[in-house]
Amino acid sequence: MRSSNLKGILVFFATITLITACNTSIAKQNQPKPNIVFIIADDIGWNDLGCYGNMYVKTPNIDKLSEGGLQFSNAFLTASSCSPSRCSIISGKYPHSNGAAELHTPLPENEIPFPLLLRENGYYTAHAGKWHMGPAAHRAFDLYTDENGYDNGDGGENMWIPFFKDRPKNKPFFFWLASHDAHRPWGADTFKITHDLNKLEVPIFFEDTPETRQDLASYYNEIARFDYYVGKVRAELERQGVLDNTIIIVTSDNGRPFPRCKTRVYDSGMKTPFIVSWPKAMKAKGLQTESLISAIDIAPTILELAGIEVPEDYQGKSFLPVLNNPATEIRDEVFSEHNWHDYEAHERMVRTKKYLYVLNSRPNLTNGGPADSKTSPTQHSLNLVRDAGKLTPAQADIFIVPRPAEELYDVQRDPLQLVNLASVPGYQNVLHEMRILLENWRMQTGDTTPEHLTPDWYDRETGAPLDIERVRGTMPGDR
Secondary structure (H helix, E strand, C coil): CCHHHHHHHHHHHHHHHHHHHHHCCCCCCCCCCCEEEEEEECCCCCCCCHHHCCCCCCCHHHHHHHHCCEEECCEECCCCCHHHHHHHHHHCCCHHHHCCCCCCCCCCCCCCCHHHHHHHCCCEEEEEECCCCCHHHHHHCCECCCCCCCCCCCCCCCCHHHHHHHCCCCCCEEEEEECCCCCCCCCCCCCCCCCCCCCCCCCCCCCCCHHHHHHHHHHHHHHHHHHHHHHHHHHHHHHCCCCCCEEEEEEECCCCCCCCCCCCCCHHHHECCEEEECCCCCCCCCEEECCCEEHHHHHHHHHHHCCCCCCCCCCCCCCHHHHHCCCCCCCCCEEEEECCCCCCCCEEEEECCCEEEEEECCCCCCCCCCHHHHCCHHHHHHHHHHHCCCCCHHHHHHHCCCCCCEEEEECCCCCCCCCCCCCCHHHHHHHHHHHHHHHHHHHHHCCCCCCCCCCCCECCCCCCECCCCCCCCCCCCCC
C-alpha cells in the first residue's frame, strides 16, 4: 500500500474518531434539555463525607452518587459564610462584586440569578429549604419556600419530595434544594442514623474531650440526615423515570461550624465537597478530578449545560470541559474572601494546587470563627486548655493576636496549613508571585479595603450578643 493512501486512511479514521468523541461529549446538540438538581448543605466540611475519606461519618447515598459520577477534590468557595457564599453561587460573582459581601446582606435586585435565566428559557424552577439570599432573588423561581408559608422542618428537607411530585411534567426542571443540616444548634441526634462518639477521630485543632466528641457526633448525625434526604431525592427521580437525564450536584456552602473552620480562608473553611452525577451523559463515572474550580463557576456551567448564553458580567468559568475530561484544567488558581460574619474582618486568599496565600487587613483582631462556634462545646474545651496554658500550636491559632498580615502555606507538604512560610527566605519568590496574583485579582474585580468596616456585633470571647446599636460599615467592593 502506498504511503499516501495509508496517510489518507489514517486521517479518515482520525476524523471519524474526533467526530465520535464530539458526539459523545456532554455538550450535545439537539438533545432534550437536562433536568438539574442542585443540593447544597449548610456548614459541612469538604472531608466530612465518606467518599472524601471520612471513615466515621455515614453518608451512603452521597457516596453512591460519587461512585456513579465525578468527585471534585479541589472545589473552593468564594466565602466561608452562609449568605455570601450562596449569593455568590447564584449570581456567578465574587461577594465583593455582587454587593452581598457580608453575612445577612441580600443579593441586590440588579444582579441576575442564574435560575432566572433558566426560568426565562423554559425551565420550571423551584427552591425548597434554607434561603439566605434576600427577596430580590425570589423572582428566579416559580415556587419557593422562603417566607412563603411552608414548613421546612428542622433540617429544611421536608418539602423536597413534595415539590418533586407536584412539578409540571411537561418542562425541564431546576431545583435548588437547601438543607439546614449541619448548622447549629443540632437537631438530628434522634434521627434514623446516629454516630458513636467513641468511634471517631478528633481533628488536631480541637481538644479530645468527651464534650468535643459528642459535639462531633451530633455534627455527623446532621450530615447523616442530609445524606438520607439526598437518597430520597435520587429515589424519587428514579421513580419518576427522569433520573438518567438529571444532573445532580451535591455541595456545601462553607466549612464545618467549628473553631478554625467556618469563616476561615484555609481549606478547612473554603474547600467544599462537590459531586456531579448525570447517568445519561457522563462517561467519567466513579472518578475524581484534581481540577481547580470555584463556586462562581457553577452558574456558567449550568447555563452552558442548558444551552443558555452566559451573562458577560459573570465572573466564573464553565467547568463543562472537566465533566467531559476529568484531566482538563480550567483554572490555575482560585480566590476567596472573609468579610464581616458576626465580627469585623477583611481577609483575601489565593489558592493554587501548591500554595495558599492569605492577606489579612485586620491583623490586630483575633480570628476565632463565628458566634455559634464560640458557644460550642468544642470551643469550651479549647478555652479550658488555653486557660491552663497547654494549647498546642494548632489549637492556639484561633486565639492568636496580633495575627500575621501575610500567610503562605505549601499545601502539598502542609495540607492542614499549620506552618506559615511567609518569612522563610527560601519562599520569598513564591510569596511575591502569590502576592501579585492576589493584587491583580483585587484590581480586576474592584475589591476594596474600606476604613470603616462593619464592627463586631458579638463578644469575641463568649459569642454573646453585644449591647450595642447594630450598624453596618462600608461594604468592600466598588459598587
